[in-house]
Amino acid sequence: MQSRAPHGSLFGQEGLDAILMGSAFATCAVLMHGDGVYQLIRDQRSSGTSTRDYSVSYGALGDYGVETVFCVQEDLTERRLVVDDLVIPVTVIDRAAVASLLNDYNTILDF
Amino acid sequence: MILHTVNKPPSHAALSDCLAVMASDDLMLLIEDGVYCLHEVSGDSRVHVLTPDLEARGLWDRLPAELTAVDYAGFVGLCTRVDKIKTWA
């Protein structure tokens, strides 16, 4: 579960590394929660910040066997984002559905 | 059944994010700066508060009656009562 915006900290970038590793060993899904959805905004240009633009790496998740990337509709709306703003296709769920999503998996890795 | 830990004060989104997805039989534990949320969740019997963090912040006598104080052993005990732990920060 990714909950931090990119560039301001390395939590998202290092979290994605863990997700990619986890997908090699177990069935994984990713929930971009809250400010985590900012990681998926397309056309990030980080040459001026010296931070790494790892958003394109989300495109590799499918190759790693990560079945679904979830976003919460309310998180998108509150941040004035729509799915077309995002770098990969996502499955949009209502906030009310997050509880059952968390219950569907044995372990939650938080970043 | 999930134990949700919250380690940020109420001005942060952690508490509201947690409450938005918490099931009725889930548990919450306020730790670190999360103990400042104690008034926001007063009356919610699902909520536990880590005593050492409460005491360190001078709030030991302000615990609402409906909340349960636990020490670190109690924190471990809460983990054994649930299936997994979700961390809100």
Add this chain to the structure above:
Amino acid sequence: MRFAITVHGGPYTSQSSHSALNFAKAVLHEGHDLYRVFFYHDGVYNGSEIMAPPQDEIDLYGEWRQLALDHELDLVVCIASALRRGVINPTEAERYEKSAANLGKPFTISGLGQLIDAALSADRLVTFRV
């Protein structure tokens, strides 16, 4: 019950390391098994043996070290997080041609697979975030 712990916070920057240490002690005191403590993000600094805090403050490296020696704990710092932050053991110092190493024993340096293994092998994974 078998526990695993992940530590995200750097020592003396957030309370994350202190909380994780206290929780680890309680897990062991309550008679549970602690499968691994995995240090990620700034948490890798917990393994720096050259930290020298004031004498009236807790020595986090020393506390982790003693707890691990007393209970044969597996303390692992993430290699990717550690290398980019300058926490390295003698082997990595040689590989990257650095003049010094600072990761103290019994901390070991290993890959993210150890985090995933801990998550899959332990009954409960508890993360201490910033």
